[in-house]
Amino acid sequence: MENKISAKVTVRVRFSELDPVGVVWHGNYVKYLEDAREEFGRKWGIEYMTIFSNGYYAPVFDMNLRFKEPAKVDDVLEVECVFRPCPGAKLCFDYTVTRKSDSAIILTASSVQLFTSLKGEFEPSEPEFFSSWKEVLPL
Numbered sequence: 001m002e003n004k005i006s007a008k009v010t011v012r013v014r015f016s017e018l019d020p021v022g023v024v025w026h027g028n029y030v031k032y033l034e035d036a037r038e039e040f041g042r043k044w045g046i047e048y049m050t051i052f053s054n055g056y057y058a059p060v061f062d063m064n065l066r067f068k069e070p071a072k073v074d075d076v077l078e079v080e081c082v083f084r085p086c087p088g089a090k091l092c093f094d095y096t097v098t099r100k101s102d103s104a105i106i107l108t109a110s111s112v113q114l115f116t117s118l119k120g121e122f123e124p125s126e127p128e129f130f131s132s133w134k135e136v137l138p139l
Contacts, residue, residue: 003138005083007040010100013075023070029107030063033095036081037111040093044083046133054129057120058091058113065109069099076100085139089115089126 011032019025041047051058071077078098086092090112097107115123115130 005044005137005139006080007036007043008078008080009035009039011035011077011079013071013073013077015073018073023072026065026067029065029067029097029109032077032079032097033063033081033109033111036079036095037093040081040083044137046091046130050129051115052118054127055118056115056123056127057118058115060111061090061114062112063109064111065107067107069104069106071097071099071106077106083137084110085134086112089123089130 009032013024017024017028038048041050048058076099078100080096080098082094082096084092084094092113093111095107095109095111096105097109098104099106115127117123
């Protein structure tokens with residue numbers, strides 16, 4: 001079985017994150033996913049500033065979200081970000097948002113980030129720093 005390379009964050013839903021119906025507004029989930037992705041970077045040495053210092057950006061190219069259950073004010077959510085090895089010069093992640101009180105899955109998601117130069121030009125080849133990073137992962 002493969003090792004899972006992941007990181008988790010915990011967020012408490014704030015009143016300001018609700019829509020008029022009283023549940024988390026759908027756009028706020030992207031922020032929760034990004035919090036987990038940033039924690040992944042800190043934990044595993046692939047922070048955005050590391051990417052930038054190597055001469056690249058890694059903008060989101062694709063993101064898919066599947067809503068399962070609503071989250072409400074004061075719900076404590078655990079957001080897990082899992083690196084999914086994929087071919088090519090890209091970062092692929094899967095996410096699960098779970099409510100801590102009852103372990104209900106609130107949302108599942110995935111994202112793909114591509115590498116670009118600092119001028120914004122797409123980089124089709126895997127950057128050397130990224131290849132080196134992947135070589136040391138316990139996969």
